[in-house]
Amino acid sequence: SAVISQKPSRDICQRGTSLTIQCQVDSQVTMMFWYRQQPGQSLTLIATANQGSEATYESGFVIDKFPISRPNLTFSTLTVSNMSPEDSSIYLCSAGGANVLTFGAGSRLTVL
Amino acid sequence: TQLLEQSPQFLSIQEGENLTVYCNSSSVFSSLQWYRQEPGEGPVLLVTVVTGGEVKKLKRLTFQFGDARKDSSLHITAAQPGDTGLYLCAGAWSGGSNYKLTFGKGTLLTVNP
Numbered sequence: 001s002a003v004i005s006q007k008p009s010r011d012i013c014q015r016g017t018s019l020t021i022q023c024q025v026d027s028q029v030t031m032m033f034w035y036r037q038q039p040g041q042s043l044t045l046i047a048t049a050n051q052g053s054e055a056t057y058e059s060g061f062v063i064d065k066f067p068i069s070r071p072n073l074t075f076s077t078l079t080v081s082n083m084s085p086e087d088s089s090i091y092l093c094s095a096g097g098a099n100v101l102t103f104g105a106g107s108r109l110t111v112l
Numbered sequence: 113t114q115l116l117e118q119s120p121q122f123l124s125i126q127e128g129e130n131l132t133v134y135c136n137s138s139s140v141f142s143s144l145q146w147y148r149q150e151p152g153e154g155p156v157l158l159v160t161v162v163t164g165g166e167v168k169k170l171k172r173l174t175f176q177f178g179d180a181r182k183d184s185s186l187h188i189t190a191a192q193p194g195d196t197g198l199y200l201c202a203g204a205w206s207g208g209s210n211y212k213l214t215f216g217k218g219t220l221l222t223v224n225p
Contacts, residue, residue, distance in 0.1 A: 001157075004154075033212075041217065042215045042217045043200070044215075045212065045213070092154050094154070100145075100157060101145070101213060103156070105152065105153050106154050
């Protein structure tokens with residue numbers, strides 16, 4: 001299965017700023033996804049990162065708040081814009097084939 | 113929105129005990145996956161089940177997919193401290209994308225030595 005590297009692994013940010021999380025996969029993958037995991041909670045899908053086109057967002061998530069790039073089949077970024085303390089969470093990148101999802105280690109974001 | 117109910121939410125047991133975690137839905141899933149997540153790491157896939165009634169074993173872990181493909185269970189025999197972690201079930205629902213998963217809330221398992 002693919003190996004996924006995410007950075008930063010953690011960051012502390014000020015309210016109102018933006019942070020971009022990078023996700024690198026060691027092989028070309030068709031599907032890449034971004035999830036959010038709040039402390040002690042399960043995973044919620046933010047969006048599907050589509051290569052060469054706009055990301056597909058889930059209900060409750062919008063492009064202005066979580067812009068996503070997918071310039072090629074091995075790389076994607078997620079930006080958390082105009083952050084508030086409610087955005088404090090772990091953000092996980094994943095890549096998948098049929099019935100298999102591989103996750104990065106996550107980026108733990110704390111917003112003060 | 114497809115929902116997965118996972119239970120129990122928390123489980124603390126002694127080494128050597130057996131346990132079962134349940135995952136239920138009102139929807140039919142085309143496949144269901146179980147993951148384990150340790151602190152500071154992303155979830156790691158344990159198994160995927162796709163056929164109703166399917167049973168898969170991974171050492172001391174036994175996974176079962178319900179006949180109607182609406183529920184699943186994870187049974188751990190003789191639990192060890194190394195089994196400690198967050199166990200998540202995730203389903204891909206029939207009629208949707210097999211790549212888009214809905215996750216249960218997770219079961220936080222602690223195995224005490």
